[in-house]
Amino acid sequence: MANKRDSSQREILEIKEKLYEMHNDLKRFMEKSNRQHLEHVLSGSRTNFTNAIIGHVLDDIEGGLENNMVKKCEMRETCKSNFTGFLQNNASLIKQDDVHEDVILKNQSDLTDMRSNAPSKQCEKCFSNVQTLFGKQVDLMRSLQIYSTDKEKKQEISVLPDEQIVNDILEPLSNRQRLQILKAIAIETKTFSALSELTGLRGGNLLFHLQKLLDSGMILQRHERGDYMITDKGFKVLRSIGDMYSVLNS
Known part of the structure; x- marks a missing residue:
C-alpha cells in the first residue's frame, strides 16, 4: 500500500514538473510573441x-x-x-x-x-x-x-550631459555580466536563478549587478522575488548599442 502511495506521489510530482515546464514554455512563447507583435505594431504605425x-x-x-x-x-x-x-x-x-x-x-x-x-x-x-x-x-x-x-x-555632441550619460548608460553597461543580463531579458523575462546560471554569479554578487541595472532604469522586477524584465529605456539603449556596433564593423 505504501509503495503504491509513493508511486502515485512520484507520478503527481512528474505531472507537476511537466506542467511547470509547459507553463514556462508557454510564457516564453507569449512574451516573445508579444514583443514581436509590439514591434510589428510600432513598425506599422511608423509606416x-x-x-x-x-x-x-x-x-x-x-x-x-x-x-x-x-x-x-x-x-x-x-x-x-x-x-x-x-x-x-x-x-x-x-x-x-x-x-x-x-x-x-x-x-x-x-x-x-x-x-x-x-x-x-x-x-x-x-x-x-x-x-x-x-x-x-x-x-x-x-x-x-x-x-x-x-x-x-x-x-x-558638445551639450551632452557627461555625468548623466556615464551614470545612467555607460557605467551600468561597462560590465560583461550586466550586458549579458540585459541581452537575455530583452528576449524574455528571467528569474534570479536563470540569471545566476547565465552569468555564473551567485547571491550577493548577482544582486549587486542587478541593482546597478535597476537603478539605471534599464530593467525592473515584476514584484518582490519576481522575474526581471527589460524596460523601454533598456531596450532602446541595447538597440542603440547594436546599431553602433553594426556601423563600426560595416
Missing part, C-alpha cells in the same frame, strides 16, 4: 505615419507649384514637371531612418545648377518657390530627427 506625412508633402508640392509659378510662360508645364520630380525625389528621403548630409547637399547643388541655367529672369520666381518648398522638406526632416548637418551634430 502609416510616414506615408501620411509624405502624402501631405506631395500635396504641398502640387499646390505650391500650381499657385506660385509664373502663369504666362510657354515652359511652365515642362518646368513644373521637372520641379515636381525633383521635389518628390527629395521628399522620398522622409521614408529613411537617417538622411545623410551629402544627399541633401547634392540635391541642393542640383537645384542651384538648374537655377544658374535658367533661360530668363522671370524663372527666378519659380526657382525661389522651389527653393522654399525644398527648404520646408529639409526642415521637416530635421523635426523628424532623421537629418542634421555635421555642424549641428557637433553642437549636439
Whole structure:
C-alpha cells in the first residue's frame, strides 16, 4: 500500500514538473510573441505615419507649384514637371531612418545648377518657390530627427550631459555580466536563478549587478522575488548599442 502511495506521489510530482515546464514554455512563447507583435505594431504605425506625412508633402508640392509659378510662360508645364520630380525625389528621403548630409547637399547643388541655367529672369520666381518648398522638406526632416548637418551634430555632441550619460548608460553597461543580463531579458523575462546560471554569479554578487541595472532604469522586477524584465529605456539603449556596433564593423 505504501509503495503504491509513493508511486502515485512520484507520478503527481512528474505531472507537476511537466506542467511547470509547459507553463514556462508557454510564457516564453507569449512574451516573445508579444514583443514581436509590439514591434510589428510600432513598425506599422511608423509606416502609416510616414506615408501620411509624405502624402501631405506631395500635396504641398502640387499646390505650391500650381499657385506660385509664373502663369504666362510657354515652359511652365515642362518646368513644373521637372520641379515636381525633383521635389518628390527629395521628399522620398522622409521614408529613411537617417538622411545623410551629402544627399541633401547634392540635391541642393542640383537645384542651384538648374537655377544658374535658367533661360530668363522671370524663372527666378519659380526657382525661389522651389527653393522654399525644398527648404520646408529639409526642415521637416530635421523635426523628424532623421537629418542634421555635421555642424549641428557637433553642437549636439558638445551639450551632452557627461555625468548623466556615464551614470545612467555607460557605467551600468561597462560590465560583461550586466550586458549579458540585459541581452537575455530583452528576449524574455528571467528569474534570479536563470540569471545566476547565465552569468555564473551567485547571491550577493548577482544582486549587486542587478541593482546597478535597476537603478539605471534599464530593467525592473515584476514584484518582490519576481522575474526581471527589460524596460523601454533598456531596450532602446541595447538597440542603440547594436546599431553602433553594426556601423563600426560595416
